[in-house]
Amino acid sequence: MSAPLMIAQQVFSAFAGPKQNDFIQCINATLSDTNGTMANMPAMGVPTSFPTDLPSLIGLVASFSALREWLKIILFGGFLETLRRLAFHFYYKTYNSFFITARFEEEDTSYNWMMVWLSTRPEWKKARDVQISTRTFNLNREAVMIEGEDDDPSALMNESRQLALLPSTSSVNSVWYKGRWMRVSRTTREGYYGHREETLELCILSWDTSILNQLLIDAKKAYLAAQQNNISIFVSDSNNSWRHIASRPKRPLKSIVLDPGIKDRLIDDAQDFLASKRWYSSRGIPFRRGYLLYGAPGSGKTSIIHSLAGELGLDVYVISLSRSGLDDTGLSELISELPEKCIALMEDIDAAFSQTLNRDAEPEVEPKPTPNGPPHRPSTSKISLSGLLNALDGVGAQEGRILFATTNKYESLDSALCRPGRMDIHIEFKLASKYQAQELYKCFYLPDSEGEGIISPLEARNKKANKHGGSDSGYSSDEETKRLSTPKSSGRHTPPRLSAEKIEEMSREFADTIPEREFSMASLQGFLMGYKIHPFEAVKDVGGWIERERAEMAAKAKAKEANAQGKLSAPSSPVSVTQDIPSHKITVEVDGL
Numbered sequence: 065m066s067a068p069l070m071i072a073q074q075v076f077s078a079f080a081g082p083k084q085n086d087f088i089q090c091i092n093a094t095l096s097d098t099n100g101t102m103a104n105m106p107a108m109g110v111p112t113s114f115p116t117d118l119p120s121l122i123g124l125v126a127s128f129s130a131l132r133e134w135l136k137i138i139l140f141g142g143f144l145e146t147l148r149r150l151a152f153h154f155y156y157k158t159y160n161s162f163f164i165t166a167r168f169e170e171e172d173t174s175y176n177w178m179m180v181w182l183s184t185r186p187e188w189k190k191a192r193d194v195q196i197s198t199r200t201f202n203l204n205r206e207a208v209m210i211e212g213e214d215d216d217p218s219a220l221m222n223e224s225r226q227l228a229l230l231p232s233t234s235s236v237n238s239v240w241y242k243g244r245w246m247r248v249s250r251t252t253r254e255g256y257y258g259h260r261e262e263t264l265e266l267c268i269l270s271w272d273t274s275i276l277n278q279l280l281i282d283a284k285k286a287y288l289a290a291q292q293n294n295i296s297i298f299v300s301d302s303n304n305s306w307r308h309i310a311s312r313p314k315r316p317l318k319s320i321v322l323d324p325g326i327k328d329r330l331i332d333d334a335q336d337f338l339a340s341k342r343w344y345s346s347r348g349i350p351f352r353r354g355y356l357l358y359g360a361p362g363s364g365k366t367s368i369i370h371s372l373a374g375e376l377g378l379d380v381y382v383i384s385l386s387r388s389g390l391d392d393t394g395l396s397e398l399i400s401e402l403p404e405k406c407i408a409l410m411e412d413i414d415a416a417f418s419q420t421l422n423r424d425a426e427p428e429v430e431p432k433p434t435p436n437g438p439p440h441r442p443s444t445s446k447i448s449l450s451g452l453l454n455a456l457d458g459v460g461a462q463e464g465r466i467l468f469a470t471t472n473k474y475e476s477l478d479s480a481l482c483r484p485g486r487m488d489i490h491i492e493f494k495l496a497s498k499y500q501a502q503e504l505y506k507c508f509y510l511p512d513s514e515g516e517g518i519i520s521p522l523e524a525r526n527k528k529a530n531k532h533g534g535s536d537s538g539y540s541s542d543e544e545t546k547r548l549s550t551p552k553s554s555g556r557h558t559p560p561r562l563s564a565e566k567i568e569e570m571s572r573e574f575a576d577t578i579p580e581r582e583f584s585m586a587s588l589q590g591f592l593m594g595y596k597i598h599p600f601e602a603v604k605d606v607g608g609w610i611e612r613e614r615a616e617m618a619a620k621a622k623a624k625e626a627n628a629q630g631k632l633s634a635p636s637s638p639v640s641v642t643q644d645i646p647s648h649k650i651t652v653e654v655d656g657l
């Protein structure tokens with residue numbers, strides 16, 4: 065009781081000054097009341113009168129032996145803690161001067177470079193703790209295949225599984241790079257909405273900081289080299305940011321069959337545009353180019369755009385105008401965030417147009433019931449035509465971009481959207497001509513540069529496996545090819561090798577049977593897909609296929625007409641369309657007929 069009172073007295077006198085003597089006397093009186101305690105104080109070496117200045121107070125406190133011990137402990141502990149902190153500080157300083165540390169966040173592209181680079185390292189083949197992954201880090205490329213997989217026939221069935229060996233997330237791994245030791249660790253943490261995000265950390269033991277740059281350059285080069293045969297596809301997410309969704313192998317331009325001149329016109333124009341930046345800027349013309357591809361469905365509009373992207377080495381940014389939640393501001397943001405050289409693709413621009421694209425955005429309407437199915441919901445997109453026009457050539461519009469828009473309903477597009485400056489070149493894609501049918505046939509059955517027809521990778525590998533057993537060398541005679549093209553007789557799954565003259569002759573026969581501009585290229589491709597390894601049967605059966613297609617189209621037209629007249633009151637049962645092909649039958653159910 066007495067010590068706190070004494071301290072209170074001292075503190076009070078220090079702060080309150082001499083005028084507070086009454087209060088000090090009061091405390092003294094209180095202390096002198098506690099006789100028992102005070103009586104013992106002289107024995108403890110504590111003065112019985114109370115100091116009123118600071119040095120005396122310190123003397124008083126120091127006169128307590130227990131307090132002295134505490135003070136010593138506190139000072140000693142503080143000293144030790146300071147030493148510990150200094151030691152750690154110097155340790156980390158020294159450690160960091162030996163190591164270069166780099167972190168890569170999963171959502172960043174550089175993370176993909178590093179992971180692809182790591183997946184090619186030989187270290188993981190011998191490691192005892194590795195992660196097995198089928199992720200390709202936005203690449204369509206072979207990662208590390210399982211050793212011996214090529215020799216295992218059962219692995220042929222798992223052709224598409226590409227297993228990569230990666231550093232484990234549960235341990236710290238070592239890699240050597242250019243004679244430097246590197247520590248690799250991967251950590252995951254809980255991100256937003258429970259999404260797990262990964263960070264890759266590399267610690268390189270090196271004084272020379274340029275080694276990190278070298279590593280990044282190597283990893284990026286390796287990634288781009290692997291990406292060389294692919295194009296990247298980006299779409300917008302709900303935050304109106306671009307997100308990489310896929311890499312697709314480049315499609316050779318020659319695999320797209322158009323009437324003569326169309327492909328050349330497109331490619332020449334696009335190449336000329338990309339090389340003319342200075343020309344545009346010196347004349348004050350916005351450095352942008354727009355192409356409108358319109359015409360029949362399945363005529364190759366989308367295919368040629370992807371193929372062109374591969375040819376020009378550009379990535380494709382798909383702008384989906386009917387995406388729910390996308391409004392004029394979001395669209396402007398998206399277009400202004402496009403990279404300088406890229407292809408922006410707006411598919412089926414008429415679909416968005418007929419639902420919401422008009423100069424004065426219509427208020428949302430209730431879904432209307434349709435006779436044959438669920439009510440048709442209008443798009444939840446809030447794009448207006450003026451918003452689209454502003455986004456395309458407003459101040460925020462990106463320079464250097466090539467815009468491709470596709471539509472099946474050319475006439476329904478507003479003339480403001482189609483005017484030069486927005487859509488500079490309009491190209492019509494028609495239903496297949498005889499010329500296209502013939503070229504498509506040749507495309508299917510002519511051997512490519514490696515001596516194979518257009519066959520699936522599995523067939524190619526089967527072919528490789530059969531290399532020593534079959535009579536594959538050189539072109540075969542007609543009799544031989546007929547025999548080979550019949551699977552029952554040959555038991556093979558590879559297309560026959562036909563001479564170029566033979567294919568030319570058969571392709572003419574095929575094209576003669578196909579009526580001009582009646583079928584789409586997509587439907588011809590669909591037919592030929594059923595005869596991938598049966599070129600003779602394809603020519604023989606195409607007449608029957610045409611009849612069936614016509615009957616089907618007539619039935620569809622009839623049903624559509626009946627629908628339009630409101631005669632259909634109940635949903636009709638699906639119609640089965642059966643296509644006979646030599647090796648198997650395909651049954652397709654067509655709804656609503």
Ligand SMILES: Nc1ncnc2c1ncn2[C@@H]1O[C@H](COP(=O)(O)OP(=O)(O)OP(=O)(O)O)[C@@H](O)[C@H]1O
Pocket residue numbers: 319320321322360361362363364365366367368470471472493585586587589
């Ligand atoms: N001219 C063509 N040459 C080669 N293949 C073609 C051609 N046209 C279409 N195809 C094939 O048909 C399929 C559909 O083609 P694509 O998607 O490019 O047509 P589209 O005109 O964009 O159709 P839609 O207007 O319905 O979107 C693809 O698999 C493609 O290989």
